[in-house]
Amino acid sequence: MSSIAASTITFWTRARVRSCWRSPTHSSARHSGCRRVEGDLSALRAWLAAHPSTREEVVTWQDGDAQMRPDGTRETVMPWPVYTATIADYWTALDAAGWGGVDTRDYMAVTQAWRAANGGEAIDAGQLGRMDRTTLFNTLRSYNRAERFCDGAWAALFGDGRLHAGARAVLALPGPAPDR
DSSP states (O other): OOEEEHHHHHHHHHHHHHHGGGSTTOOTTOOSSOOOOOOOOHHHHHHHHHOOOSOSOOEEEEOOEEEEOTTSOEEEEOOEEEEEHHHHHHHHHHHHTTOOOOOSSOHHHHHHHHHHHTTTOOOOHHHHTTSOHHHHHHHHHHHHHGGGGOSSHHHHHHHTTHHHHHHHHHHHSOSOOOOO
16 A cells, blocks of 8 residues: 655645646636636545545554754654555545645635634534535635644544545535635
């Protein structure tokens, strides 16, 4: 089974978003990113079929350690997650469907506004299916960015069912992802 470090997935996803501005669907009047056409949902359906349970182990941890630098000072390397292909395949399928990536929009403001309007509770798997298109889009973006501190956030999102619920919610909505 192949594995990939979280930072590599995040970099790859951001690089895909940065490079898509050259595509024919780019709207030069919009500077917040690319305008997406309806993507291919087959990879997302296949991902759900291949991973019906949240009981799968999707992360291993590389040990951190203290190292001595050449100048004599100590450097501490924190443990970091290495994800299985299950997680990489999720972000790839979401991107192929037109729902992936991170852009310059303030996605956290949209998600926080939804939380405020719905009692202020943290977003759980059951709430993803009740979100409107823009809020779901921005919530999934916040999940993509969640692993930036290498603390195992994607494993937690997989384990509590939010990645699965996000995929099901995307498949249930008609039409393409919102414009970026």
